[in-house]
Amino acid sequence: MLLIxxxxxxxxxxxxxxxxxxxxxxxxxAPAETGDTEWAEFLFYRDNPAGPFAERWMHAAGxxxxxxxxxxxxxxxxxxxxxxxxxxxx
Amino acid sequence: MTASLLRTSPLGERExxxxxxxxxxxxxxxxxxxxxxxxxxxxxxxxxGIALGVPLPVVxxxxxxxxxxxxxxxxxxxxxxGADGDTPRITALATEALGPVSGSVLDLSANRTTxxxxxxxxxxxxxKGCALxxxxxxxxxxxxxxxLIGKTQVLLWQYGNAPDYRILVRASFANYLxxxxxxxxxxxx
Ligand SMILES: [Zn+2]
Numbered sequence: 001m002l003l004i005x006x007x008x009x010x011x012x013x014x015x016x017x018x019x020x021x022x023x024x025x026x027x028x029x030a031p032a033e034t035g036d037t038e039w040a041e042f043l044f045y046r047d048n049p050a051g052p053f054a055e056r057w058m059h060a061a062g063x064x065x066x067x068x069x070x071x072x073x074x075x076x077x078x079x080x081x082x083x084x085x086x087x088x089x090x
Numbered sequence: 091m092t093a094s095l096l097r098t099s100p101l102g103e104r105e106x107x108x109x110x111x112x113x114x115x116x117x118x119x120x121x122x123x124x125x126x127x128x129x130x131x132x133x134x135x136x137x138x139g140i141a142l143g144v145p146l147p148v149v150x151x152x153x154x155x156x157x158x159x160x161x162x163x164x165x166x167x168x169x170x171x172g173a174d175g176d177t178p179r180i181t182a183l184a185t186e187a188l189g190p191v192s193g194s195v196l197d198l199s200a201n202r203t204t205x206x207x208x209x210x211x212x213x214x215x216x217x218k219g220c221a222l223x224x225x226x227x228x229x230x231x232x233x234x235x236x237x238l239i240g241k242t243q244v245l246l247w248q249y250g251n252a253p254d255y256r257i258l259v260r261a262s263f264a265n266y267l268x269x270x271x272x273x274x275x276x277x278x279x
Contacts, residue, residue: 001221008150008165009235013221016238061243062236063150063164 002076006059007067007083020056022046023068024088050074054088057081100203100264107268113211113275117264118204118256122172124180128193130166141187142170142180151235153247161234161247169198169245169258202245203264207271208254216255218274220246226253240270 002014028034028042047053053073058066068088070079080089099119101108108115128135130148139145144155147162154160158176161169170180177199184195207215213224219240222229229235234247244267245258259267 010150012237015221061238063167064236065164 004057004078005081006062007081008063008065009059012062016059016061018058018060020058020066023054023056052079100261101268104268107272111272111275114208115271116206118206120174121204122176122180123199123202124170124177124184125196125198126168126170126184127166128188128191132191134188134191134193137187138184141183151233153232153234163236202258202260205257205259205267206254208252212253212255215271215274219270239267242267
């Protein structure tokens with residue numbers, strides 16, 4: 001069982017969490033002027049690195065807070081977690 | 091039919107099974123449960139704590155208070171727990187103390203019921219279906235956690251040193267959890 005650290009509750013089992021995809025995907029700053037291609041990229045295009053990847057997770061069965069995590073997609077190792085609003089650790 | 095007009099708790103019909111289980115386990119029905127959301131750093135959060143007589147804990151997964159208690163649910167969210175009948179008072183006090191600040195006070199008493207389980211075997215029974223480390227050096231009196239027992243979401247809270255645990259479970263999952271706890275209590279170690 002994979003243990004994931006919630007920035008509020010500490011280490012909990014993976015089954016308590018929901019995955020939220022890539023982190024730091026910003027909503028278009030000028031939606032009315034955003035063309036179809038840019039909308040499609042915002043909605044559907046995601047990075048797919050082999051290595052560290054910043055992702056959103058939610059502690060669904062616990063405190064129900066969204067947070068960010070950096071996970072190595074090759075090893076499934078969590079390299080760090082940080083709260084919403086905190087910058088991505090180097 | 092007078093009986094159907096009386097209020098019923100989700101596990102009211104399981105009393106005899108609890109009594110026969112060999113465990114110190116019971117339903118504590120009809121407890122007051124009021125959800126409070128407010129910025130933990132705000133003056134309103136302090137005012138709510140003073141009005142209720144229990145500070146809102148800022149340390150994650152801890153509880154403040156006694157018969158009326160404030161249970162940490164999130165960095166800006168608590169469950170105020172009290173005796174049967176305390177809901178109107180809790181709601182009125184917290185609403186007044188919150189004032190015009192952004193936040194909410196919501197009566198959720200009917201959302202969950204409470205199972206209390208006590209005694210030397212309580213920890214072992216819980217440990218069969220709960221992944222948390224319940225050893226007293228990690229999880230002791232005054233600690234709480236929202237987690238899973240079996241397949242259902244619960245708010246687990248150690249309120250006494252016997253040890254005594256409260257398990258708050260949604261009404262529609264209460265019978266599932268009762269089945270699960272009775273089965274865990276009956277089977278060997
Ligand atoms: Zn959490």
